[in-house]
Amino acid sequence: MGAFTLVELLVVIGIIAVLLAILLPALNRAQAQSMQVQCESNLRQDGLAMLAYADQNSGYLFPDTMGWSNADVYLNFPNDHSLVPSSVMIGTVVDYVLAQPEQWQSYTYNVWTTKVFNGVWNPPIMTCPTDATDPPPNARHTYILNDHLAELDAKYVKYGTPLPNDISPSDAILMGEKVSIWGDYYMNAGDYGLGKVDEFRHGSQLGSNYLMLDMHVEAKIITAENAQYLLDPWDLPGTATALPDPNQ
DSSP, X not given: OOOOOHHHHHHHHHHHHHHHXXXXXXXXXXXXXXXXXXXXXXXXXXXXXXXXXHHHTTTBOSOSSOSSSTTXXXXXXXXXXXOOSOEEEETTEEEEXXXXXXXXXXXXXXXXXXXXXXXXXXXXXXXXXXXXXXXXXXXXXXXXXXXHHHHHOGGGGBTTOOOGGGOOGXXXXXXXXXXXXXXXXXXXXXXXXXXXXXXXXXXXXXXXXXXXXXXXXXXEOOOTTTSTTBSSTTSOTXXXXXXXXXXX
């Protein structure tokens, strides 16, 4: 049997190249879909953890005053309540970041996750698989709570409390996905304008994953452009950042 000729070898190489061009995008899409589904699963588990916390805390789903600040994250020794030695400028706002992984072991983290997840400040289910990169996301988490609920009235953090203006819990965001570089744990008034929310973590067709107040999880596109009457789509209609309803 004779050896391959140069022409035959080039034909085989060409066929392999065509097959790879066809298969690789499909494999990439399958991988992205798998990570998006795992992210949804993480958010569901986060919701279950908050429900368990609520059972022991008069119905409140989370503490609303334990975030990314020098009062809650500080050096173990000396305990001088200094947050971190380095920071990053995002627009005109400075956010704190620990550049080296070993630094994280030198700090106390008195953040809300330690209450909801039984003392663990960075449980794996608080990080989306798309965020499991090197370097990891700031403050070692992807998901951020909607603190507009507490800012409106602390009672709205209690599970099952009727929302104002007959808003359905299925339409109110409880938790979503932040931009990796931010360390924040809460979505507060003014944060949307700073660009803290990753609105398209899972692509332009899916948007991002959201845990809603009724505890269902879905991928959707939520932006100021498609949120009716809202300057901040994480807020609730009829509240501080709502625009006047032209039909009223």
